[in-house]
Amino acid sequence: xxxxxxxxxxxxxxxxxxxxxxxxxxxxxxxxxxxxxxxxxxxxxxxxxxxxxxxxxxxxxxxxxxxxxxxxxxxxxxxxxxxxxxxxx
Numbered sequence: 767x768x769x770x771x772x773x774x775x776x777x778x779x780x781x782x783x784x785x786x787x788x789x790x791x792x793x794x795x796x797x798x799x800x801x802x803x804x805x806x807x808x809x810x811x812x813x814x815x816x817x818x819x820x821x822x823x824x825x826x827x828x829x830x831x832x833x834x835x836x837x838x839x840x841x842x843x844x845x846x847x848x849x850x851x852x853x854x855x
Contacts, residue, residue, distance in 0.1 A: 785793055 782790060
């Protein structure tokens, strides 16, 4: 579909009447800035998703650490066993 030159002229006249001659350049400038920001954000989003897709996923979750409450006894230490003895129990 092609827009005729008459339609473009009518749109321009309507915009000048609606916004006024002084505010029209400011509105166009603001629209240009908004489009520039939108494009840069879309580009950053695409690059982030591409980076996340190419990064290897961890096979095991990170171990959780739990801190003891103040004044509570510390964690028990594992007892070293002699490899030649059978487990108790």
